Amino acid sequence: MKRSLAIFLVVVLSLFLVGCAGKPGPENTKKKEAVGTSSENTVAPTPEPTPTPNPEEKTPSEKTKYIANKNTKKFHYSHCSSVKTMKESNKWHFEGTRDELIAQGYAPCKICKP
Numbered sequence: 001m002k003r004s005l006a007i008f009l010v011v012v013l014s015l016f017l018v019g020c021a022g023k024p025g026p027e028n029t030k031k032k033e034a035v036g037t038s039s040e041n042t043v044a045p046t047p048e049p050t051p052t053p054n055p056e057e058k059t060p061s062e063k064t065k066y067i068a069n070k071n072t073k074k075f076h077y078s079h080c081s082s083v084k085t086m087k088e089s090n091k092w093h094f095e096g097t098r099d100e101l102i103a104q105g106y107a108p109c110k111i112c113k114p
């Protein structure tokens, strides 16, 4: 019986030793110095603001504001100097194409050339 006890002890001892060996020793992880982790220094490139397309391109069929003279049967741009001297009663504020005015018997002014 003593022999079996010895074997038992050996087994237990060996298990104990194995257990000790299996234990993770002192952590081998040295404190890693934070090297170059300061990513704040890298400035992200600011994206260029995309220029919005100019929406001032006018199609020929677009409506334009004209001032037509009901007396002289001529039509002008609203900024024409003749409009200022025009009688208010003769003014006809027209919005459309010049072709529409011509079709109604109006002629384009020779000063502002609408």
Ligand SMILES: [Zn+2]
Pocket (backbone or CB within 6 Å): 075, 076, 077, 080, 081, 082, 083, 109, 110, 111, 112, 113
């Ligand atoms: Zn005019």
